Amino acid sequence: xxxxxxxxxxxxxxxxxxxxxxxxDKELRLLVDDLTDTMLAAPGAGLAAPQIGVGLRVFTxxxxxxxxxxxxxxxxxxxxxxxxxxxxxxxxxxxxxxxRALSVVARGxxxxxxxxxxxxxxxxxxxxxxxxDHLDGVLFxxxxxxxxxxxxxxxxxxxxxxxxxxxxxxxxxxxxxxxATGRFGGFGL
Numbered sequence: 230x231x232x233x234x235x236x237x238x239x240x241x242x243x244x245x246x247x248x249x250x251x252x253x254d255k256e257l258r259l260l261v262d263d264l265t266d267t268m269l270a271a272p273g274a275g276l277a278a279p280q281i282g283v284g285l286r287v288f289t290x291x292x293x294x295x296x297x298x299x300x301x302x303x304x305x306x307x308x309x310x311x312x313x314x315x316x317x318x319x320x321x322x323x324x325x326x327x328x329r330a331l332s333v334v335a336r337g338x339x340x341x342x343x344x345x346x347x348x349x350x351x352x353x354x355x356x357x358x359x360x361x362d363h364l365d366g367v368l369f370x371x372x373x374x375x376x377x378x379x380x381x382x383x384x385x386x387x388x389x390x391x392x393x394x395x396x397x398x399x400x401x402x403x404x405x406x407x408x409a410t411g412r413f414g415g416f417g418l
Contacts, residue, residue: 231263232263232264232266232267232270233263233264233267233281233282234281234282235267235271235276235280235318235319236279236280236281236282236283237318237319237320237321237390237391237403238319238320238368238385238391239391240282240319242279242282242284243279243280243319243363243366244366244368245284245365245366246365246366247277247278247279247283247285247286247287247363247364247365247366248282248284249285249286249288249301250285250286250300250301250338253300253338253340253341253342254383257285257287257300257340258340259281260278260283260285260287261298261300261340261390263281263286263299264276264277264278264281264287264288264289264298265289265291265296265298267281268289268290268291268318269291269296270309271318272291273291273292273318273375274290274292274352274356275288275290275291275356275357275359275360276288276289276318276360277360277361277363277364278364279363279364279366280319280363281333285365286300286301286302286364287299287301287364288302288360288361288363288364289298289360290353290356290357290360292349292352292353292356293352293353294312296338297347298340298346299335299337299338299339299345299357300338300339300340300345301337301338302335302336302337302357302361302364303334303335303336303337304333304334304335304336304357304358304361305333305334305336306330306333306358307325307330307331307332307333307350307354307362308330309330309331309332310328310329310330310331311328311329311330311331311351311355312326312327312328312329313326313327313329314327315329315355315359315368315369316369317359317368319363319368320368320369320370320381320385321388321390322388323370323381323384323385323388325369325370325373325377325380325381326373326377327355327369327372327373327405328354328372329354329358329359329372330354330358331350331351331354332348332349332350332351332354333347333348333349333353333354333358334346334347334348335348335349335356335357335361340369344407370382379389387407398408
């Protein structure tokens with residue numbers, strides 16, 4: 230399957246709530262395959278459909294050797310929390326401490342519309358929350374305390390990937406790897 234371009238901060242698709250999946254067809258299976266291949270090539274711990282420009286409620290993950298996907302997720306979060314470093318393929322080279330629930334129960338369906346329940350804690354819980362946020366148009370920097378968010382926004386403005394596009398009067402759209410192949414012309418990290 231092809232590796233797709235990853236949308237970067239500034240692309241409106243990252244701030245738009247994704248819609249529920251209603252068709253469990255070959256296109257959805259291809260989307261999940263493309264998400265998985267793009268995530269693994271990046272490499273990343275997770276990737277949501279909006280990050281490759283598709284406004285559907287689908288994400289993949291790769292945590293501790295477990296690769297999976299979830300469609301139309303609904304989360305139950307623990308009251309206990311964890312603070313840890315978090316980054317995002319749509320915000321290259323930025324990592325900040327981000328508060329998340331320590332554990333999660335995620336319910337949704339697979340590519341065939343069959344019910345799926347994923348339970349996780351620590352890193353898997355963080356990943357599932359992060360990717361579900363993408364489906365709601367929320368970025369991890371939105372969850373930072375005000376001081377850290379201000380520092381993140383400054384780092385974004387000063388970053389090479391954002392600065393070049395801003396100088397041209399554009400929002401950055403994708404970052405493309407020279408090794409990328411496939412019908413969408415590349416991907417980015």
